[in-house]
Amino acid sequence: xxxxxxEVIEHVFQYLNxxxxxxxxxxxxxxxxxxxxxxxxxxxxxxCYSISPERVMERFPGLKSLTLKGKxxxxxxxxxxxxxxxxxxxxxxxxxxxxxxxxxxxxxxMVVTDESLKLLSCSFTNFESLVLVSCEGFTTDGLAxxxxxxxxxxxxxxxxxxxxxxxxxWLSCFPDCxxxxxxxxxxxLLGAVNVGALEKLVARSPKLKSLKLNxxxxxxxxxxxxxxAPQLVDLGxxxxxxDPHAGVFTGLKxxxxxxxxxxxxxxxxxxxxRYLPAIYPICLNLTSLNLRYAAGIPSYxxxxxxxxxxxxxxxxxxxxxxxxxLEVVASTCKDLQELRVVFAYRIGGNAGVSEKGLVAxxxxxxxxxxxxxxxxxxxxxxxxTLAKNSPNLICxxxxxxxxxxxxxxxxxxxxxxxxxxxxxxxxxxxxxLSGQLTDQIFLYIGMYCEQLEMLSIAYAGGSGLGMLYVxxxxxxxxxxxxxxxxxxxxxxxxDVGRYEKxxxxxxxxxxxxxxxxxxxxxxxxxxxxxxxxxxxxxVCSADDGQIVDRMYMYRTLVGKRKDSxxxxxxx
Numbered sequence: 001x002x003x004x005x006x007e008v009i010e011h012v013f014q015y016l017n018x019x020x021x022x023x024x025x026x027x028x029x030x031x032x033x034x035x036x037x038x039x040x041x042x043x044x045x046x047x048c049y050s051i052s053p054e055r056v057m058e059r060f061p062g063l064k065s066l067t068l069k070g071k072x073x074x075x076x077x078x079x080x081x082x083x084x085x086x087x088x089x090x091x092x093x094x095x096x097x098x099x100x101x102x103x104x105x106x107x108x109x110m111v112v113t114d115e116s117l118k119l120l121s122c123s124f125t126n127f128e129s130l131v132l133v134s135c136e137g138f139t140t141d142g143l144a145x146x147x148x149x150x151x152x153x154x155x156x157x158x159x160x161x162x163x164x165x166x167x168x169x170w171l172s173c174f175p176d177c178x179x180x181x182x183x184x185x186x187x188x189l190l191g192a193v194n195v196g197a198l199e200k201l202v203a204r205s206p207k208l209k210s211l212k213l214n215x216x217x218x219x220x221x222x223x224x225x226x227x228x229a230p231q232l233v234d235l236g237x238x239x240x241x242x243d244p245h246a247g248v249f250t251g252l253k254x255x256x257x258x259x260x261x262x263x264x265x266x267x268x269x270x271x272x273x274r275y276l277p278a279i280y281p282i283c284l285n286l287t288s289l290n291l292r293y294a295a296g297i298p299s300y301x302x303x304x305x306x307x308x309x310x311x312x313x314x315x316x317x318x319x320x321x322x323x324x325x326l327e328v329v330a331s332t333c334k335d336l337q338e339l340r341v342v343f344a345y346r347i348g349g350n351a352g353v354s355e356k357g358l359v360a361x362x363x364x365x366x367x368x369x370x371x372x373x374x375x376x377x378x379x380x381x382x383x384x385t386l387a388k389n390s391p392n393l394i395c396x397x398x399x400x401x402x403x404x405x406x407x408x409x410x411x412x413x414x415x416x417x418x419x420x421x422x423x424x425x426x427x428x429x430x431x432x433l434s435g436q437l438t439d440q441i442f443l444y445i446g447m448y449c450e451q452l453e454m455l456s457i458a459y460a461g462g463s464g465l466g467m468l469y470v471x472x473x474x475x476x477x478x479x480x481x482x483x484x485x486x487x488x489x490x491x492x493x494x495d496v497g498r499y500e501k502x503x504x505x506x507x508x509x510x511x512x513x514x515x516x517x518x519x520x521x522x523x524x525x526x527x528x529x530x531x532x533x534x535x536x537x538x539v540c541s542a543d544d545g546q547i548v549d550r551m552y553m554y555r556t557l558v559g560k561r562k563d564s565x566x567x568x569x570x571x
Contacts, residue, residue: 047503130156156186178201202225211234236267236290240276252275309332310333317340317341352375372399380420381417394428442460488510489512504552507552526556526557530568
């Protein structure tokens with residue numbers, strides 16, 4: 001056998017970006033384990049309670065980039081009560097005490113306080129990148145500390161966060177010497193913005209490539225910003241409405257013409273429709289368009305905007321676009337790879353998309369590999385058509401306004417349609433089901449979804465044993481979410497050893513009892529089994545036969561967490 005020097009192996013490891021690949025290689029031999037340990041700079045932790053920061057630092061002493069996730073994915077649907085946990089402060093404190101040379105921190109669904117941001121800003125001299133996704137607990141005071149103290153900051157990316165904007169002056173805290181910004185995203189902030197400070201910051205940031213503004217940035221400021229940053233690639237506009245103090249809308253089209261590098265567009269929070277033609281010139285080069293928050297744009301104008309975007313690969317729209325709008329997408333965007341159609345807030349009415357739009361997309365977008373489709377109804381025939389036309393789907397999520405609806409024409413469950421999806425799309429990794437379902441679909445999933453890693457199910461019928469097909473068949477399943485279904489004690493406790501391979505299991509409003517949860521926790525000491533109620537009342541543990549409201553089970557190496565609120569019982 002030929003043995004390569006350690007320097008060669010370490011050089012090879014540098015080309016491996018997948019955390020799983022590196023983990024696998026570290027198991028080959030002790031020498032590779034040692035090389036991987038000291039060469040790993042980036043670490044991903046899918047659950048902040050699965051391991052302690054001390055063990056992470058001991059395992060990877062050269063850590064520079066850390067990604068942490070807190071609350072489970074189901075928190076995006078407001079199913080996790082406030083105060084449940086997911087605090088980042090203990091991690092930052094431990095990393096600071098361990099004198100880690102942290103340069104990048106990415107957080108998702110975590111509680112981030114101003115104190116944690118201030119400690120972060122003062123503890124890591126070479127800190128460059130902060131990405132917060134769906135986080136809460138902080139204000140612009142914390143952001144001000146990041147701006148003032150992180151002198152080498154390149155990326156500040158705030159996505160879908162709940163932020164208390166107290167003064168709106170945090171942008172003025174960036175020092176004049178800060179010229180390194182590459183990414184600045186504060187689209188989710190609701191408060192006022194110091195426009196003057198923003199313009200000065202953009203003017204002295206020649207490397208700025210991604211800029212996403214919030215709705216408080218007016219049209220006249222957007223024009224001045226674009227004049228100073230023609231190098232932008234990713235633009236999130238503020239509000240395209242006329243400012244009475246800025247004069248009549250003029251010149252935006254001429255400025256847009258100079259921004260030839262923009263390939264990603266989002267924002268458009270409030271738009272006067274007659275201003276939209278001014279941005280058509282950049283639409284010709286767009287590969288990504290996000291109209292998630294563009295509720296003020298009439299569907300006709302949104303469709304016309306999309307009709308100018310023939311190179312789109314990623315599109316996010318609201319269902320207000322209708323089936324006709326999706327037909328335009330299908331005829332225009334032949335290179336589309338990812339499509340998200342989400343529900344818009346409305347009162348009454350049957351507007352939205354249906355199976356017709358899905359069929360059009362499947363026939364017109366052959367390169368599609370990721371689809372989130374929120375609709376009012378679905379048919380087996382449409383799902384079968386999607387399966388035939390889009391065999392390369394990796395992610396498919398279907399959500400209906402009435403989650404237990406059958407096929408509206410045959411009144412049959414949607415088992416055969418989803419069955420066609422899982423049989424044809426053999427590379428599916430993420431699947432979310434909605435509609436009337438029986439045990440048959442779970443048999444299909446267990447038989448054909450060999451690559452499935454995440455499965456979300458709501459309002460599934462059947463005997464409750466159907467999930468055994470999934471748990472026994474999907475060997476790569478890591479995350480399972482079951483809500484409002486007949487999943488019960490027998491399904492939970494049959495072959496509990498399979499949970500060793502999974503990252504987490506979420507169960508809400510099913511038929512799982514407290515007694516079964518206790519048995520599971522006793523049989524699997526490496527799992528944390530938490531039970532709690534949606535109303536945050538203490539769980540009554542006297543009656544083992546009581547049905548739990550919500551149960552969250554996850555794998556851990558450090559035992560029970562120490563920050564559980566009173567209403568959470570960890571078994």
